[in-house]
Amino acid sequence: MADTKLAPPARYDDLKALFINCTLKRSPEPSHTDTLMDVNRAIMKSQGVSVESVRLVDHQIAFGVQPDMTEQGWDRDDWPKIWKKVEAADILVIGTPLWLGEESSVARVLIERLYAHSGQRQDNGQFVFYGKTGGCVITGNEDGVKHAAMTTHFALSHIGYTIPPQADVGWIGEVGPGLSYGDEDDSGAPAGFDNAFTQRNATIMSWNLLHTARMLKDQGGFPAFGNQNDERLSKQQLGHPFWSPDS
Amino acid sequence: MADTKLAPPARYDDLKALFINCTLKRSPEPSHTDTLMDVNRAIMKSQGVSVESVRLVDHQIAFGVQPDMTEQGWDRDDWPKIWKKVEAADILVIGTPLWLGEESSVARVLIERLYAHSGQRQDNGQFVFYGKTGGCVITGNEDGVKHAAMTTHFALSHIGYTIPPQADVGWIGEVGPGLSYGDEDDSGAPAGFDNAFTQRNATIMSWNLLHTARMLKDQGGFPAFGNQNDERLSKQQLGHPFWSPDS
Amino acid sequence: MADTKLAPPARYDDLKALFINCTLKRSPEPSHTDTLMDVNRAIMKSQGVSVESVRLVDHQIAFGVQPDMTEQGWDRDDWPKIWKKVEAADILVIGTPLWLGEESSVARVLIERLYAHSGQRQDNGQFVFYGKTGGCVITGNEDGVKHAAMTTHFALSHIGYTIPPQADVGWIGEVGPGLSYGDEDDSGAPAGFDNAFTQRNATIMSWNLLHTARMLKDQGGFPAFGNQNDERLSKQQLGHPFWSPDS
Amino acid sequence: MADTKLAPPARYDDLKALFINCTLKRSPEPSHTDTLMDVNRAIMKSQGVSVESVRLVDHQIAFGVQPDMTEQGWDRDDWPKIWKKVEAADILVIGTPLWLGEESSVARVLIERLYAHSGQRQDNGQFVFYGKTGGCVITGNEDGVKHAAMTTHFALSHIGYTIPPQADVGWIGEVGPGLSYGDEDDSGAPAGFDNAFTQRNATIMSWNLLHTARMLKDQGGFPAFGNQNDERLSKQQLGHPFWSPDS
Numbered sequence: 008m009a010d011t012k013l014a015p016p017a018r019y020d021d022l023k024a025l026f027i028n029c030t031l032k033r034s035p036e037p038s039h040t041d042t043l044m045d046v047n048r049a050i051m052k053s054q055g056v057s058v059e060s061v062r063l064v065d066h067q068i069a070f071g072v073q074p075d076m077t078e079q080g081w082d083r084d085d086w087p088k089i090w091k092k093v094e095a096a097d098i099l100v101i102g103t104p105l106w107l108g109e110e111s112s113v114a115r116v117l118i119e120r121l122y123a124h125s126g127q128r129q130d131n132g133q134f135v136f137y138g139k140t141g142g143c144v145i146t147g148n149e150d151g152v153k154h155a156a157m158t159t160h161f162a163l164s165h166i167g168y169t170i171p172p173q174a175d176v177g178w179i180g181e182v183g184p185g186l187s188y189g190d191e192d193d194s195g196a197p198a199g200f201d202n203a204f205t206q207r208n209a210t211i212m213s214w215n216l217l218h219t220a221r222m223l224k225d226q227g228g229f230p231a232f233g234n235q236n237d238e239r240l241s242k243q244q245l246g247h248p249f250w251s252p253d254s
Numbered sequence: 255m256a257d258t259k260l261a262p263p264a265r266y267d268d269l270k271a272l273f274i275n276c277t278l279k280r281s282p283e284p285s286h287t288d289t290l291m292d293v294n295r296a297i298m299k300s301q302g303v304s305v306e307s308v309r310l311v312d313h314q315i316a317f318g319v320q321p322d323m324t325e326q327g328w329d330r331d332d333w334p335k336i337w338k339k340v341e342a343a344d345i346l347v348i349g350t351p352l353w354l355g356e357e358s359s360v361a362r363v364l365i366e367r368l369y370a371h372s373g374q375r376q377d378n379g380q381f382v383f384y385g386k387t388g389g390c391v392i393t394g395n396e397d398g399v400k401h402a403a404m405t406t407h408f409a410l411s412h413i414g415y416t417i418p419p420q421a422d423v424g425w426i427g428e429v430g431p432g433l434s435y436g437d438e439d440d441s442g443a444p445a446g447f448d449n450a451f452t453q454r455n456a457t458i459m460s461w462n463l464l465h466t467a468r469m470l471k472d473q474g475g476f477p478a479f480g481n482q483n484d485e486r487l488s489k490q491q492l493g494h495p496f497w498s499p500d501s
Numbered sequence: 502m503a504d505t506k507l508a509p510p511a512r513y514d515d516l517k518a519l520f521i522n523c524t525l526k527r528s529p530e531p532s533h534t535d536t537l538m539d540v541n542r543a544i545m546k547s548q549g550v551s552v553e554s555v556r557l558v559d560h561q562i563a564f565g566v567q568p569d570m571t572e573q574g575w576d577r578d579d580w581p582k583i584w585k586k587v588e589a590a591d592i593l594v595i596g597t598p599l600w601l602g603e604e605s606s607v608a609r610v611l612i613e614r615l616y617a618h619s620g621q622r623q624d625n626g627q628f629v630f631y632g633k634t635g636g637c638v639i640t641g642n643e644d645g646v647k648h649a650a651m652t653t654h655f656a657l658s659h660i661g662y663t664i665p666p667q668a669d670v671g672w673i674g675e676v677g678p679g680l681s682y683g684d685e686d687d688s689g690a691p692a693g694f695d696n697a698f699t700q701r702n703a704t705i706m707s708w709n710l711l712h713t714a715r716m717l718k719d720q721g722g723f724p725a726f727g728n729q730n731d732e733r734l735s736k737q738q739l740g741h742p743f744w745s746p747d748s
Numbered sequence: 749m750a751d752t753k754l755a756p757p758a759r760y761d762d763l764k765a766l767f768i769n770c771t772l773k774r775s776p777e778p779s780h781t782d783t784l785m786d787v788n789r790a791i792m793k794s795q796g797v798s799v800e801s802v803r804l805v806d807h808q809i810a811f812g813v814q815p816d817m818t819e820q821g822w823d824r825d826d827w828p829k830i831w832k833k834v835e836a837a838d839i840l841v842i843g844t845p846l847w848l849g850e851e852s853s854v855a856r857v858l859i860e861r862l863y864a865h866s867g868q869r870q871d872n873g874q875f876v877f878y879g880k881t882g883g884c885v886i887t888g889n890e891d892g893v894k895h896a897a898m899t900t901h902f903a904l905s906h907i908g909y910t911i912p913p914q915a916d917v918g919w920i921g922e923v924g925p926g927l928s929y930g931d932e933d934d935s936g937a938p939a940g941f942d943n944a945f946t947q948r949n950a951t952i953m954s955w956n957l958l959h960t961a962r963m964l965k966d967q968g969g970f971p972a973f974g975n976q977n978d979e980r981l982s983k984q985q986l987g988h989p990f991w992s993p994d995s
Binding site for chain 1 (some may be wrong): 655
């Protein structure tokens with residue numbers, strides 16, 4: 008293999024990454040998902056990326072699918088301040104524990120609130136999430152990493168995020184009750200730390216998010232043509248056989 | 255909105271797209287999924303993309319998770335010749351009908367056979383699917399577009415494809431038995447052709463695949479660092495707090 | 502067909518049914534899911550079943566997987582009073598809207614809190630949910646009925662509920678934005694009310710829940726052998742080739 | 749706990765169980781899924797149940813959603829002979845390996861072919877699957893038991909099977925490549941055989957299928973009212989507020 012790959016192909020210190028942990032446990036209770044996200048954070052920080060973290064359950068997020076639910080009658084909604092961080096971040100990493108093989112309820116609150124902004128547009132007509140990239144970190148003691156990743160990535164992609172190759176990482180032990188990621192085993196070693204599959208995936212995922220964010224930022228965002236629903240465009244310009252945005 | 259977006263930002267006539275239709279119906283029986291994929295094909299062809307199409311059920315694909323199942327005792331396996339097309343294509347679009355809310359069995363055969371190549375590497379150490387992009391086209395008369403898209407996109411992403419924003423399109427009618435995409439309604443109009451949501455998504459998806467393929471091709475593939483499991487790389491180089499590929 | 506089926510085969514007026522609506526909207530805002538659950542409620546009430554309804558988002562349910570989260574440091578948790586209703590009910594119907602093809606965050610809160618009781622046992626050693634039956638009601642304007650039903654039924658089954666045949670009902674319109682169940686169309690007719698598929702399924706589901714609850718109640722619960730993890734049972738008694746609960 | 753539960757509450761030797769293994773491997777290649785299904789089979793046989801097994805990939809099953817695809821132009825279709833076994837069985841157990849977190853393509857072929865019979869009716873108007881019960885057995889080396897169980901149980905339930913509590917069993921090891929169920933570990937012990945969670949669930953599942961089949965058989969099938977779409981029934985008889993089968 009050529010030597011060129013022994014160093015990062017670019018700089019990433021202008022990038023911002025936001026980690027939202029959707030554990031059900033409030034601070035300061037330790038979160039296994041947080042422990043695994045520490046790997047992603049360390050890799051990104053090693054490249055000078057600005058990393059910010061939010062534990063969503065520590066905030067009072069209203070239920071609903073509007074950007075600010077206080078405008079819908081809720082007394083309090085901490086989402087708008089979290090949204091500012093999402094908006095500013097080039098990279099979003101969603102962390103979630105598994106319950107009955109699925110992402111947590113808090114993760115679904117996050118997805119619903121992100122979705123609430125799918126009505127908003129950038130100046131170029133694209134959804135506000137275009138030009139961003141995302142991935143997920145999943146922990147449990149048993150089963151469901153792929154299913155929760157499917158759901159999370161689909162939601163991100165559906166609202167405008169670009170999903171890099173292999174953008175998920177997880178750790179689960181043998182089926183049934185048992186240790187969660189980072190719990191000490193009989194020998195005092197933290198579960199999953201020596202799992203090459205998990206650590207390699209965490210590495211690949213972190214770098215692929217960096218590469219994708221780099222590409223998108225260098226391009227000035229995701230290319231803006233065909234994806235803005237611009238009513239001035241004819242079907243000929245778009246190449247559609249029979250439909251145009253103004254029809 | 256600026257005028258710059260009224261024309262495509264690049265040329266795409268060096269790109270190759272492969273459409274694999276996973277309908278359960280053999281040629282020449284009409285396929286609703288094919289009818290919807292016609293929209294994606296037309297858009298890509300309008301930009302000079304080389305488009306090839308395969309109806310998988312017309313071929314005898316062995317069950318299994320090896321690249322060539324004749325080496326595992328099967329008398330016949332048409333997959334290796336399809337694989338050559340997958341390998342050559344910058345863009346892969348998987349089409350599938352819905353049965354009980356899921357992608358077809360033929361779609362799962364395709365995913366299993368793609369997965370069979372996840373043991374292969376490019377010269378730079380990446381999975382062979384790195385540098386490619388993909389999406390999906392889904393039809394049914396009832397329900398399941400998002401679920402089937404989740405599964406399909408996750409599989410593609412997991413083996414190395416980059417998933418653009420909004421890379422799925424589907425059409426289903428009101429819940430319950432009814433017309434499928436392109437079936438004539440009482441007035442003789444083809445179902446779904448006038449559904450702005452579907453036609454817009456087909457347009458967005460097609461363009462986002464083009465943009466992503468363009469970006470990746472211009473970069474010489476997906477950037478190769480951190481994602482090749484290169485044993486010469488130390489944890490310091492990768493930024494991992496405690497793990498390296500040679501551990 | 503024999504005439505015997507023209508009347509219900511039993512009485513059901515000793516049964517209790519609980520409907521938990523997991524809409525994101527608080528009372529008194531109308532809920533489409535509620536409108537569809539009205540059909541199930543009417544059928545059950547026609548047989549004298551005691552029907553109770555809860556809109557979960559009207560209550561302050563803590564996040565977590567313990568029966569009472571005030572014991573885990575939360576100031577308030579309304580779940581224990583809801584739990585009493587779940588415990589008393591022979592039939593549980595979970596209603597949920599669809600967001601991005603999935604059940605709502607509130608539905609996942611419900612599932613997590615139900616799961617919290619999977620550590621509790623009946624006197625006969627079974628999980629506390631054994632002997633109960635359940636189903637789900639799903640509304641959206643677009644897609645995901647089957648996927649949300651899969652998740653909901655699996656959760657119920659996994660903790661001890663018996664799932665009757667065809668125990669789900671849903672309504673979605675043609676893919677894309679549009680009316681939700683019960684919204685008035687241009688002619689003033691409520692969407693979905695004339696959908697035979699939906700109304701028939703609501704009928705079948707309601708009756709199958711009644712039949713299953715009847716069977717289970719008449720048996721004194723779900724038969725208690727092999728499912729209680731009783732350490733006095735040998736592998737010979739259980740028929741297991743090599744494992745017994747005391748191993 | 750009362751002594752009554754130390755013996756089975758009934759006899760089961762008039763029951764028939766069919767195990768369909770959806771492994772991708774043809775006989776005589778060993779199947780991990782088969783090894784786990786051996787536990788269920790042993791428990792059922794210990795009670796005198798007639799047990800039959802089919803490895804679906806050993807047969808030539810056509811793709812399609814009709815009962816006999818030779819009537820749709822396929823030269824050969826072994827499904828009709830398998831169907832006879834399904835029709836005769838009180839209990840159906842579907843076994844599947846996991847690939848990319850999902851059931852196998854062969855499992856989806858099975859589901860599609862079962863679904864093909866959802867247009868058929870019993871004399872009492874019910875779907876032909878009413879009165880039967882089913883469950884699933886899932887193996888892999890990594891992840892996806894719950895997701896595959898959701899899909900499989902939903903399909904069974906949707907066509908008429910009753911799903912008992914906890915009707916799934918699976919084994920997966922720690923995330924990443926590794927042993928599959930029954931593979932010998934370094935000490936020569938078969939993986940998963942000593943996993944109490946898996947062996948207990950196999951036991952519970954087997955017994956719950958027996959109990960449910962017993963209940964249904966003793967009742968002469970699933971009670972036939974409200975679930976047969978009988979056009980002679982009025983909305984008053986069914987309790988529906990505004991719809992009847994003849995509307």
